Amino acid sequence: MHLMTDPATPATDPATPATDPATPATDPATPATDASAPRRDHYPHRVVVPTRWLDNDVYGHVNNVVYYAYFDAIINRYLITEGGLDIATGPIIGLVVESHCRFRRPLTFPEDIDAGLRIGKLGRTSVRYELALFSQGEPDAAAEGWVVHVFVDRQTRRPAPLPDPIRAALTRLVALAPPQP
Amino acid sequence: MHLMTDPATPATDPATPATDPATPATDPATPATDASAPRRDHYPHRVVVPTRWLDNDVYGHVNNVVYYAYFDAIINRYLITEGGLDIATGPIIGLVVESHCRFRRPLTFPEDIDAGLRIGKLGRTSVRYELALFSQGEPDAAAEGWVVHVFVDRQTRRPAPLPDPIRAALTRLVALAPPQP
Amino acid sequence: MHLMTDPATPATDPATPATDPATPATDPATPATDASAPRRDHYPHRVVVPTRWLDNDVYGHVNNVVYYAYFDAIINRYLITEGGLDIATGPIIGLVVESHCRFRRPLTFPEDIDAGLRIGKLGRTSVRYELALFSQGEPDAAAEGWVVHVFVDRQTRRPAPLPDPIRAALTRLVALAPPQP
Amino acid sequence: MHLMTDPATPATDPATPATDPATPATDPATPATDASAPRRDHYPHRVVVPTRWLDNDVYGHVNNVVYYAYFDAIINRYLITEGGLDIATGPIIGLVVESHCRFRRPLTFPEDIDAGLRIGKLGRTSVRYELALFSQGEPDAAAEGWVVHVFVDRQTRRPAPLPDPIRAALTRLVALAPPQP
Numbered sequence: 134m135h136l137m138t139d140p141a142t143p144a145t146d147p148a149t150p151a152t153d154p155a156t157p158a159t160d161p162a163t164p165a166t167d168a169s170a171p172r173r174d175h176y177p178h179r180v181v182v183p184t185r186w187l188d189n190d191v192y193g194h195v196n197n198v199v200y201y202a203y204f205d206a207i208i209n210r211y212l213i214t215e216g217g218l219d220i221a222t223g224p225i226i227g228l229v230v231e232s233h234c235r236f237r238r239p240l241t242f243p244e245d246i247d248a249g250l251r252i253g254k255l256g257r258t259s260v261r262y263e264l265a266l267f268s269q270g271e272p273d274a275a276a277e278g279w280v281v282h283v284f285v286d287r288q289t290r291r292p293a294p295l296p297d298p299i300r301a302a303l304t305r306l307v308a309l310a311p312p313q314p
Numbered sequence: 315m316h317l318m319t320d321p322a323t324p325a326t327d328p329a330t331p332a333t334d335p336a337t338p339a340t341d342p343a344t345p346a347t348d349a350s351a352p353r354r355d356h357y358p359h360r361v362v363v364p365t366r367w368l369d370n371d372v373y374g375h376v377n378n379v380v381y382y383a384y385f386d387a388i389i390n391r392y393l394i395t396e397g398g399l400d401i402a403t404g405p406i407i408g409l410v411v412e413s414h415c416r417f418r419r420p421l422t423f424p425e426d427i428d429a430g431l432r433i434g435k436l437g438r439t440s441v442r443y444e445l446a447l448f449s450q451g452e453p454d455a456a457a458e459g460w461v462v463h464v465f466v467d468r469q470t471r472r473p474a475p476l477p478d479p480i481r482a483a484l485t486r487l488v489a490l491a492p493p494q495p
Numbered sequence: 496m497h498l499m500t501d502p503a504t505p506a507t508d509p510a511t512p513a514t515d516p517a518t519p520a521t522d523p524a525t526p527a528t529d530a531s532a533p534r535r536d537h538y539p540h541r542v543v544v545p546t547r548w549l550d551n552d553v554y555g556h557v558n559n560v561v562y563y564a565y566f567d568a569i570i571n572r573y574l575i576t577e578g579g580l581d582i583a584t585g586p587i588i589g590l591v592v593e594s595h596c597r598f599r600r601p602l603t604f605p606e607d608i609d610a611g612l613r614i615g616k617l618g619r620t621s622v623r624y625e626l627a628l629f630s631q632g633e634p635d636a637a638a639e640g641w642v643v644h645v646f647v648d649r650q651t652r653r654p655a656p657l658p659d660p661i662r663a664a665l666t667r668l669v670a671l672a673p674p675q676p
Numbered sequence: 677m678h679l680m681t682d683p684a685t686p687a688t689d690p691a692t693p694a695t696d697p698a699t700p701a702t703d704p705a706t707p708a709t710d711a712s713a714p715r716r717d718h719y720p721h722r723v724v725v726p727t728r729w730l731d732n733d734v735y736g737h738v739n740n741v742v743y744y745a746y747f748d749a750i751i752n753r754y755l756i757t758e759g760g761l762d763i764a765t766g767p768i769i770g771l772v773v774e775s776h777c778r779f780r781r782p783l784t785f786p787e788d789i790d791a792g793l794r795i796g797k798l799g800r801t802s803v804r805y806e807l808a809l810f811s812q813g814e815p816d817a818a819a820e821g822w823v824v825h826v827f828v829d830r831q832t833r834r835p836a837p838l839p840d841p842i843r844a845a846l847t848r849l850v851a852l853a854p855p856q857p
Contacts, residue, residue: 190733364725424749
């Protein structure tokens with residue numbers, strides 16, 4: 134890892150070979166249609182997320198941290214209402230082991246956000262959720278991210294197979310076709 | 315993208331080729347020393363971050379979202395105090411265009427967290443910050459993440475070169491050697 | 496101020512003469528119908544507030560702090576959409592100078608909350624908002640609170656008269672009858 | 677409750693007889709020394725609270741909601757470290773039934789805040805905490821607030837006497853003299 138003179142120089146960090154993290158895929162000042170941005174029909178589960186006053190930060194838009202709070206709310210609400218997850222006393226819980234987000238355009242309180250959720254991978258004890266957030270009326274995602282849950286025993290915190298009702302609920306959201314490259 | 319029967323099956327998602335996102339690098343139930351976990355001496359800038367009551371979620375540990383709030387606070391405090399960033403009226407501001415975190419072990423209010431910051435890449439208009447969080451007395455990171463800022467003109471939101479004082483401050487944190495693979 | 500042997504002993508704190516703050520008006524373990532709890536028809540403006548995962552704290556219910564975030568979101572959304580408040584560049588902004596909440600029953604993610612807003616007092620430069628939060632299907636409020644805004648000039652931060660469109664919007668929500676004692 | 681033509685007109689709301697909630701006690705634009713503002717020596721327990729980036733809202737200062745998050749963190753940290761409260765599995769927990777804050781001057785990330793805590797009333801099953809927040813170097817409080825906990829059985833959520841170690845810890849912070857009127 135060394136000082137780069139230009140952000141377009143390829144990264145050598147093994148953690149992120151395919152994306153040059155110092156080279157944003159989208160120019161934040163160019164909100165034109167972006168062929169690589171996800172669209173709503175890539176996501177079988179869609180919900181509306183109202184923003185809150187405190188979501189905006191001092192720069193006047195929803196803070197990057199808050200996008201992950203939206204993701205958490207969308208994922209867990211789906212697990213609870215569709216998969217029967219009991220967050221208070223159930224034997225199996227989902228812990229986040231990795232997450233990522235790419236921010237393409239600003240979102241701003243008081244707008245309502247259209248959100249989409251799909252399942253990128255459904256393992257025996259883990260799940261990769263893929264999400265996107267859209268301003269209403271905009272075809273291209275303002276942000277896209279993913280979150281990996283490992284399901285564990287509540288007491289021992291050791292990995293445990295996904296309960297059947299959760300697996301069934303998540304299977305319905307598995308993306309059938311890969312997103313466009 | 316298709317239903318995987320086992321999380322160890324390689325991912326095909328072009329966004330994350332090198333890491334299998336549904337195969338967590340660390341077993342969350344096995345907090346033994348992990349050769350791949352970052353250590354404090356990988357990070358030239360180190361600060362202590364007190365946790366808050368509301369950082370913990372219903373599962374009793376700091377929620378994954380809050381790690382990104384720690385990152386934002388650490389980065390911006392450094393930019394302000396060491397680089398002279400004026401978040402209220404300065405002409406150039408830093409916007410997050412991408413972020414990532416890997417969660418290895420839990421952190422829990424009321425502990426104080428040791429945090430480290432280094433610069434992974436320093437471009438003309440963008441910066442990749444790399445951070446790690448440690449429980450006090452633990453050599454291995456509880457979590458590691460990165461955040462990419464693009465610096466933009468406050469009014470036009472078009473990319474703008476890093477101001478010299480910020481570049482100087484960040485240059486001091488550029489990692490000289492690659493982290494261990 | 497001195498050590499009380501029983502919370503029913505009247506408070507002498509001049510800041511809160513009418514309510515004995517160490518004597519909660521309602522037993523948190525007795526969620527029976529409470530004649531003093533506000534009802535929906537006390538509040539002319541009503542909205543639904545979805546909860547988020549991180550609203551719950553380690554005790555499994557929405558944290559007390561988050562109620563105030565709901566209040567802020569409800570108030571500001573109303574000021575923006577009904578009163579034309581421009582939070583980004585408008586000349587007049589509303590600053591909170593005092594707030595209060597009484598918590599009667601728990602609220603819990605993932606429930607959707609019914610919220611009500613009325614105006615308790617509408618001054619020349621200040622406004623007292625009164626709010627209540629209800630679990631869906633419950634007649635009695637789970638919580639009631641109030642927030643006082645002083646409107647100020649954005650630059651000087653000196654009190655400024657409420658802009659006419661905001662005054663008109665708020666006048667529509669002024670409570671015509673006092674709430675039951 | 678009726679439309680007031682002037683905020684100085686006395687309130688008739690039975691919930692707040694002593695303070696006119698639409699008449700802020702302090703002019704937010706006049707940060708001169710205020711005889712009624714609490715001072716540090718009114719509070720026997722004092723801690724430093726670092727601010728975070730996201731504490732600031734779009735108006736450039738710490739959002740009012742966040743003050744209550746500071747209160748929660750200060751109170752619970754004291755209960756845990758000084759009173760032995762076990763928030764994960766202990767039989768008795770403290771629930772907030774009422775809270776209040778008066779905001780006198782702005783606080784702003786990245787400043788570190790001096791905070792003070794005292795006990796206003798210590799009942800058999802409930803406690804009134806009184807807190808103040810100060811900018812470093814400022815004698816007068818930027819904000820003052822109070823929070824009432826009722827201690828309850830974790831399972832039944834019925835009021836329960838304060839455990840002895842917690843009572844002992846809180847007794848040390850009981851204010852011996854009343855604050856100035």
